[in-house]
Every structure is written in structure tokens, then in C-alpha cells.
Amino acid sequence: MIGVKRCFSQLVMYFLIVASWPIAVFGSDLDNNRVKISCLWNGQTLDAYKVKMRFSRKNPKYGLVSGHIDVLLLENNRLQIGPYQIAWNKLTQFKTLEAVDLVVGNTVKVAVHLNDEGDLIADRFEPGPSDLKKNEIQMIGNLNVLRTLPDGTVKAMILGQELNIPERFTNLSLRLTRRQDDRRPEDQLSLELFDRQLVIGGEIGMTPRFRKDLRLDRRRDDDRLRVDLSFQLELFYRLSRNLFVFTEMSGDSDRELYREGGADHTFSRRLQRGETWLFWGNINDSGFSFQVGRQNFQDAREWWWDENIDSVRLYYNQPFFHSETAVGQRMAVDNTGESRIDPNEKKVLKVIHYTNWQWAAKQSLSVFFFHRHDLSGKGQIDDLLKESRLDFADSRLTWFGLRSLGYLDFDDFGETDYWIDTAFVTGKETGYDFDEVDENLLRVESVSRRHIQGWAIDTGITWETGLPMQPSLTFGYAFGSKEFRQTGLHDNNNRFNGVDRFRYYGELFRPELSNLHIWTASVGLPLLKNSSLEFLYHYYHQVNEQAFIRDSRISADLTGTSGSIGHEWDMVIGLEEWQHLELEFVAAMFRSGSAYGELSGNYAFNVLLKANYNF
Numbered sequence: 001m002i003g004v005k006r007c008f009s010q011l012v013m014y015f016l017i018v019a020s021w022p023i024a025v026f027g028s029d030l031d032n033n034r035v036k037i038s039c040l041w042n043g044q045t046l047d048a049y050k051v052k053m054r055f056s057r058k059n060p061k062y063g064l065v066s067g068h069i070d071v072l073l074l075e076n077n078r079l080q081i082g083p084y085q086i087a088w089n090k091l092t093q094f095k096t097l098e099a100v101d102l103v104v105g106n107t108v109k110v111a112v113h114l115n116d117e118g119d120l121i122a123d124r125f126e127p128g129p130s131d132l133k134k135n136e137i138q139m140i141g142n143l144n145v146l147r148t149l150p151d152g153t154v155k156a157m158i159l160g161q162e163l164n165i166p167e168r169f170t171n172l173s174l175r176l177t178r179r180q181d182d183r184r185p186e187d188q189l190s191l192e193l194f195d196r197q198l199v200i201g202g203e204i205g206m207t208p209r210f211r212k213d214l215r216l217d218r219r220r221d222d223d224r225l226r227v228d229l230s231f232q233l234e235l236f237y238r239l240s241r242n243l244f245v246f247t248e249m250s251g252d253s254d255r256e257l258y259r260e261g262g263a264d265h266t267f268s269r270r271l272q273r274g275e276t277w278l279f280w281g282n283i284n285d286s287g288f289s290f291q292v293g294r295q296n297f298q299d300a301r302e303w304w305w306d307e308n309i310d311s312v313r314l315y316y317n318q319p320f321f322h323s324e325t326a327v328g329q330r331m332a333v334d335n336t337g338e339s340r341i342d343p344n345e346k347k348v349l350k351v352i353h354y355t356n357w358q359w360a361a362k363q364s365l366s367v368f369f370f371h372r373h374d375l376s377g378k379g380q381i382d383d384l385l386k387e388s389r390l391d392f393a394d395s396r397l398t399w400f401g402l403r404s405l406g407y408l409d410f411d412d413f414g415e416t417d418y419w420i421d422t423a424f425v426t427g428k429e430t431g432y433d434f435d436e437v438d439e440n441l442l443r444v445e446s447v448s449r450r451h452i453q454g455w456a457i458d459t460g461i462t463w464e465t466g467l468p469m470q471p472s473l474t475f476g477y478a479f480g481s482k483e484f485r486q487t488g489l490h491d492n493n494n495r496f497n498g499v500d501r502f503r504y505y506g507e508l509f510r511p512e513l514s515n516l517h518i519w520t521a522s523v524g525l526p527l528l529k530n531s532s533l534e535f536l537y538h539y540y541h542q543v544n545e546q547a548f549i550r551d552s553r554i555s556a557d558l559t560g561t562s563g564s565i566g567h568e569w570d571m572v573i574g575l576e577e578w579q580h581l582e583l584e585f586v587a588a589m590f591r592s593g594s595a596y597g598e599l600s601g602n603y604a605f606n607v608l609l610k611a612n613y614n615f
Contacts, residue, residue: 030156030170031145033319034060038138039163041067041082046137046163053319054140055361059113063141063159065120066109066128072102082137083161086110088122095126107132118160131529152241172317173242173281176289184614185579199236202248205229205612212605216556216592221261229253232274242281248274272335275308282317289315297326297352297489300405301504303421303458304368305489309350320358327351343391347376362407368423370399370487383444384437392434397427397452399487414465417497421458425484428452454484456513460520462496469525472497476520478505480513482544498524498532500574500584506538507570508588508606512551516565517541527575534572540565542595553606554590556599564593564600584610 030051038050071080078087079102088099102108107128112120132138139158146155152167168174190197207228215222230252237245253269277293291313297305311328330345340346353369374394401423408416430449434442460476474496480486492510495501503510505518522536542549547560558565568590575583588606592599 030143030154030165032056033143034141035143035158036138036140037143037158037163037165038136039082041135041137046083046161048163048165048169051165051169053358055320056142060142061114062112062123063139064109064111065137065139065159066107067132067137068107068128068134069102069104072104074099074102081108081110082135084120084137084159086112086120086122088125092122093124095124097125097127099125112159114160120159171241171281172287173244173279173289176281176315176317177236177244177246177279188615193237196238199234201234201236201615202232203612203614204231205610207608207610209608210606213602214553214555214604216554216596216599216602216604218602221259221263222555223258223260224256225258226254226256229255234274242283244279244281245277246279247276250274268337270335270337273332281315287316287318289317291315294331295326299354299366299368299403300494301403301419301421301458302491302493303403304354304370304399304401304423304487305352306491306493307489309352309489311350311352321356323353323355325351325353343376346391347374349373349375364405366403366405368399368401368403370489372397372488381444381447385434385442385444386440391432393429393431395427395429395452397425397429399423399425412466414463416461416463418461419459422456423484423486424455426451426453452483452485454481454514456480456484456486458513462524464497472524474520474522474524476504476518478513478516478518478520479543480516482515482546485514485550486512496522496524496534498526498534498572498574499530499576500532500534500572502534502536502570502572502586504536506536506540506568506588506590507572507586508553508590508604509538509540509566509568510551510553511540511549514550515543515546516549517543527573528577530577531573531575534570534574536568536570536572538568538570540568540593545595554592554604556592556596558595559597560595561597562594565595566593567591580614582610582612582614584608586610 034054034056036052036054037048039046039048065081065084065086067081069079069081073079077089078085080086102125107130109126109128110122111124112122115121129138141159144157146157146162148154152171154165154167154170156163156165184201189200191200208225209228210225212223230250232248232250234248235246239245249271251269251271253267255267256265259265273294275294275296277291277295279289279291281289283289294308294310295313296308299305309326309328310331311326313324313326316323328350329348330341333339333341349372351369351371353367355367356364358364373396376391376394401421404420406418408418410416428449429452430447432444433446435445437443456479458476458478460474462472462474464470464472492503492505492513493501494504504520505511505513511518517540519539520536522534524532524534526532542563542565545560545563547558549558549565568588570586570588573585586606586608590604592602594600596602
């Protein structure tokens with residue numbers, strides 16, 4: 001408890017320092033800021049459905065309009081896109097198209113400026129996005145807020161036209177409480193409770209999964225076919241404009257349909273506690289927010305964390321700048337399958353910090369910090385412990401690192417996204433060996449202590465080519481030194497350029513980045529309107545030959561005489577053509593390397609189909 005108080009006082013001090021920084025550079029809301037807005041035009045009003053901040057370094061009279069040409073008057077050099085009437089003159093440039101290519105129904109992207117009379121003049125025409133629907137319009141320009149309606153909708157002006165912006169884009173609290181990876185529909189069920197809306201949502205999922213030869217030995221009976229069923233129920237209630245309560249409960253069942261060798265099939269089911277928190281956002285319009293309870297921590301690549309943690313959390317948020325710090329510790333069991341808190345998590349203090357700074361257009365730099373301090377302590381040699389309270393190691397470890405993400409446009413050569421993740425870990429670890437005294441009683445036989453120090457890097461690039469079928473090529477490399485280990489909160493789950501998230505270190509092998517080189521190459525193809533196909537290849541090699549690997553789905557033993565772990569090939573298909581339904585198909589094959597000795601050259605397989613219905 002003393003450790004928690006100390007960390008909390010340091011946390012408060014940190015945010016007081018941050019509060020003393022000059023914040024005028026960032027601005028406080030959307031007013032007078034440059035934005036990219038996607039809208040629907042119904043013939044009378046523009047209604048925003050997506051809003052992104054842009055840097056305000058350009059002349060506020062200049063902007064961009066993309067959409068379908070609704071009206072064309074060639075004799076007057078004028079056209080209309082939704083409510084925007086745009087004129088062009090002899091100074092207007094045409095990029096990869098000519099004036100004769102301006103046809104009603106075609107999509108164009110127009111760089112424009114407002115003249116002194118308030119008319120829109122085209123500076124440049126070029127082909128517009130091919131995926132824009134008939135009534136969709138995209139604009140980039142400076143936003144001027146006019147007024148706020150009682151329901152929170154903001155009336156604003158951009159490039160001379162009025163539009164409606166829903167509160168979820170302008171209310172900082174609502175933006176911070178939206179989950180990163182949940183595709184909940186906009187029209188969720190809501191009930192009126194004490195004159196306020198109680199929003200009900202969640203998902204139902206089913207995942208059939210087949211695994212074959214994970215021990216890399218056909219003689220072993222380890223083939224399994226099982227189906228996982230799950231549900232998640234969420235309740236979101238707004239106490240005031242910036243005060244929210246959220247709770248969720250989930251359940252799952254795992255039924256084994258086939259087990260090689262004819263052994264009894266297994267079946268399990270459980271209820272789990274999910275996120276349950278109170279959020280107070282943008283306190284007194286300061287940019288500071290506070291959250292307490294069991295809450296989700298998820299970074300964009302899930303390289304650092306993707307976990308629900310009982311914690312208190314403070315945010316500081318401004319345009320192009322976001323910072324948060326939290327202190328947490330497991331307070332109760334996670335599910336009905338546990339009778340007590342897992343000994344590996346009991347009395348483990350966690351301190352998490354994350355800062356993201358968008359320093360240029362489509363370029364960001366992030367700082368990560370994680371401290372894990374196991375306060376449980378297993379005592380000294382000859383101490384007695386119950387088997388249910390067994391924990392083989394205590395640690396006091398600190399991770400820190402940097403992440404750079406960005407987007408580069410090479411015009412005719414296509415567009416690229418890049419990432420660079422670096423991390424360092426340092427600290428001490430205490431290991432315990434036990435000797436059985438009785439059926440449920442063990443004695444501490446020996447205690448060993450060692451210093452941990454390691455580093456890792458994960459970097460790659462995705463190139464969106466302009467080739468037929470618009471393939472994307474991704475090349476990645478990850479390295480974890482001998483003593484490096486990830487935070488334990490990681491999931492290593494992200495997307496490249498498709499719609500679906502997947503395990504980017506391999507859907508079957510799924511290693512922790514520790515004592516490993518991992519090379520990755522992939523080809524991605526867009527399918528239909530909102531689906532994708534990804535082919536991936538991974539090669540794994542140990543940094544130092546060892547007879548073990550920290551974490552992997554392959555359960556065969558390593559010899560420790562070779563570093564060649566093996567190869568994996570994955571195929572991932574994501575289908576998200578529907579508002580409520582998500583489908584995912586994954587097929588993976590692993591071929592073992594010489595590190596597995598006599599088992600080298602053998603194969604393991606994994607196939608799954610995931611279906612989620614969101615409501």
C-alpha cells in the first residue's frame with residue numbers, strides 16, 4: 001500500500017508539471033483548427049461521420065473538396081459537388097486528367113481557395129477517391145464553430161458551407177471513452193433511465209478452430225477440433241456532459257469436438273468481469289481527465305499492452321498531443337474459474353505511462369513506460385507454501401521505449417506506412433525452487449536472484465502500390481535480445497493495410513519477442529468494399545542457441561544446439577461488408593528448423609473461422 005501511495009503522489013506531481021507547460025500551442029477544441037471531415041450530403045445538410053485533425057500551417061482560405069460531380073456547366077467553367085459550387089480559370093492545373101474528363105457522376109479531388117468575394121476557385125483538379133459513395137463528400141479546411149445545439153451537435157462552417165458535427169467528435173470525454181478495436185454500430189439500443197440514455201451493446205462470437213501436430217510429431221495424439229462460443233454485454237451511462245459509467249460482463253465456453261486418440265473430450269465455460277469504470281473527462285475544460293476502475297489499456301500495435309487492469313488513470317489531451325499515466329493492481333478474480341487471484345498477479349503493482357505527439361502531418365512519436373513490481377515475496381529457504389499459492393518468480397522490472405509511426409506519399413510510386421518500435425528492460429528477478437512436502441504443501445528449497453537487462457526493436461514498412469488489384473507489400477524485422485522479454489500485457493496484434501487484425505509474429509507460432517530474430521514479408525489485397533486478403537511469411541532464428549523459448553504455441557522441445565527455429569506461412573481473410581457482422585478466416589502452417597533436432601522439417605497446422613455479431 002505504501003508503494004501505491006508513493007506512485008500515486010508521483011503521478012499527481014507529474015501531471016502538475018505537465019499542467020504548467022504552455023498549452024496555447026495546441027488549441028483547446030476544433031474551433032479555428034484545420035480538419036479533414038467526411039460528410040453525407042442529403043440534398044439539404046452536410047452531416048459529418050468522420051473527423052480528423054490536421055496541422056494549421058496552411059492559409060485558412062485554402063482547402064480540398066472531394067466528391068462526385070453533381071452539376072457541370074462547362075461554358076461557365078463551373079461545377080457543383082454537393083453544396084459546393086466551384087469555378088476554375090486559366091490558372092487552374094489538371095493533374096492526370098483534363099477539363100474534358102470532368103463529367104457528371106465522376107469523382108474528383110479539387111484543391112480550392114476562397115477569393116475575396118467568398119467564391120470557391122479551383123487551383124488543381126485530380127481524380128478523386130474511387131471508394132466514395134454518391135452522397136459522400138470529403139473536405140480539408142479550417143473549421144469555424146458557430147453554435148452548439150441542445151443535443152450536443154455542433155454547427156460549424158468549412159470552406160464557406162455549414163455542416164453538422166455529432167457530439168462524439170467534439171466532446172473530448174466521448175472520444176477518450178471509445179474503444180479502439182470494437183466495431184459497435186452507431187444505432188445501438190438505448191433506454192431512458194432517469195432522463196438519461198442507457199446505451200446497451202456488445203457482441204456474440206463463435207470460433208471453430210482446428211490444430212494439428214503442435215508437438216511436431218505425427219505419432220503424438222495432439223490434434224484437436226474445438227469451438228469457442230462467447231458473448232459480451234456492455235452498459236454505458238452518461239451521468240453528465242463529461243461524467244460516464246461503463247460496465248461489461250462476458251462469458252465463454254470451449255467445447256472440444258474431436259481429440260486424436262479417442263480420449264474424452266473437454267468442455268469448459270465461465271463468466272468474466274470486464275471493464276467497469278467511472279470516467280470524468282476534460283475537467284473544467286483543462287484537457288485533464290480522470291478514470292478509475294477496471295479499464296482497458298491498448299496501444300495501436302498491442303506491442304506494449306492490450307489488457308484490462310484495475311487502476312486509476314490520468315489523461316492530458318490536446319490536439320496533436322496525448323498523455324496518460326496509470327497505477328494499477330489486481331483487486332479481484334477475473335472469472336468464475338478462479339477461486340483466488342492468480343499468484344503470478346497477486347500484489348503486483350503496475351505503473352503505465354504513454355505519451356503521443358503528432359509532430360508533423362501523418363507523423364507521430366510516442367513514449368512508453370511500464371514498471372512491474374511484485375510485492376508478494378515468497379519468503380526464505382524452508383518456508384512452507386500451499387500448492388495453490390505457488391509462484392516461481394518475483395520481479396521488479398522497468399520497460400521504456402519509443403515508437404515512431406508515419407505515412408509517406410511518393411506520388412506515382414505509391415504510398416507507404418512505416419513503424420519503428422524500440423524497448424529496453426532492466427531490473428531484478430528472484431526465482432524459487434520448491435520441494436514437495438505433502439500433497440498440497442511445498443517447501444522453498446532454494447532462492448536465486450539475477451539482474452535482467454535487454455532491448456528489442458521492431459520495424460517495418462507497408463507499401464501501397466499502384467499496381468493492378470492494388471496489392472500492398474509489407475516487410476518487417478523484429479529483434480529481441482537474449483534477456484529481453486515483453487511486458488506480459490502484450491498481444492502482438494495489428495493490421496498492415498487490410499481490414500483485419502492478426503498476430504503479426506505468426507498466427508500459429510505466436511512467440512514472445514525474446515532471444516529472437518523474426519523476419520516478415522506479406523502481400524495484401526483489398527477485396528470488395530471493406531474486406532481484405534493477406535498472405536504472410538515469417539522466419540524465426542534464436543539470437544543465442546538455447547533449449548527453451550519464453551512463449552510459443554509449438555510445444556516441442558528445442559535442442560539448444562541450433563538457432564534455426566523455423567518458417568511459418570499464414571493466410572488471413574477479413575470480411576467486414578456488413579454493419580454488424582465480422583468474419584475472419586485464418587490458415588497457418590509452421591515448418592520446424594534444425595533447432596528441433598530430429599523433429600526438424602516437420603509441420604504443424606492451425607485453421608480457424610471467427611464470426612462476430614456486434615450490436
